[in-house]
Amino acid sequence: MARWESGTQERLQRAALDLFAEHGYDGVTVAQIAAHAGLTERTFFRWFADKREVLFRGQEEFEQAFLTGMTAAPDGDAMSLAMAGLAGGAAPFTAERHPWARARQRAIDAHPALRERELLKLSALATALTGALTDRGVGPVPAALAAESAVVVFRTAFTAWIAGDGARPFAEVQAEVLAELHALLAAARA
């Protein structure tokens, strides 16, 4: 209970996103972000490992949602299991969070350093999914393929969802993208 002003990380994140939107990632120093949140540079680095990380708070919960979505699924083939995780992962992306997600993604897309970090987070997600699949007895190569495919579906759906106005539920977009992937591979088999 907050001996000090609570929500330090969130304040820093908001300050960073605001400043990035206005001056660009390179045009903002960590000291400025911290000052904007009423803190010092040193404190920023106590809460975030580096300047990029400030836009990627709460990654563990997101990853966990994916994993629980998968472990909740009944046994099945590797790809179905991996795709079952998508349902859990879709939870945080509600219509009301759409504007925030959009602003954040805009900032990320604007700078390679932030895109790099996003890719690393998605890669970590794929690795976690792969591990969960091998724990269920799937071989390493099929597990990796299924996990990476699930992440591709997620990312593609997320891009489409962000491009829209948020009215369409994320889960719906994701189901559509998944169907499209199935259709594509079915066509290639012909």
Place this chain on the structure above:
Amino acid sequence: MARWESGTQERLQRAALDLFAEHGYDGVTVAQIAAHAGLTERTFFRWFADKREVLFRGQEEFEQAFLTGMTAAPDGDAMSLAMAGLAGGAAPFTAERHPWARARQRAIDAHPALRERELLKLSALATALTGALTDRGVGPVPAALAAESAVVVFRTAFTAWIAGDGARPFAEVQAEVLAELHALLAAARA
């Protein structure tokens, strides 16, 4: 023709890989890499945008090989077109280059900063493939899915190839992984 010692980038790359292998990425400064190649820090940054980039020379040629492999293919469905690029992309990975590729990958896997950069390069490859597919009339979502899937197949095959001793041709490993992906999605349809 080399008024100065030629092969500057290559010398810097070799020096960096050697030093990273011995002292780790964080244990080596750019000044040390440059000195090891008989140059100064400032010159290093004239040839490479940053410290990480030194291990990713020749990315454009690699990407180009993928694209020409794809444009050489006859018309077909999106997924088949994307996978046609894999053949071209396999070219640089010969048995004789296996030791070098393995040492490089070992260094990359040892540090998140280098893994990030690798992911960014692969993402750029997927983007280029997506563009080439849309140029051929494929819709944006199927193009993105096919391109990302091709990259997933490539990366998975590369991991397996690196894990082996290089005796098996890379193209063969890649074909196997692709077949496995087809099998996985076919099973999920059932």
Place this chain on the structure above:
DNA sequence: CGCCTCGATGTCAGTCGCTGTCATGACTAC
């Protein structure tokens, strides 16, 4: 041969990301 151009390199100063260390101040527990 001597002059000029040009591209690769060296030198230097400076900013910023990031870290280790120590001090301070607020709140809790006893």
Place this chain on the structure above:
DNA sequence: GTAGTCATGACAGCGACTGACATCGAGGCG
């Protein structure tokens, strides 16, 4: 109220990276 804990501040320092300017070596041209 005294001690302990924890977020924070203050300060010094390293290394990545950049801009500006000087230098040096090779080739072109008289």
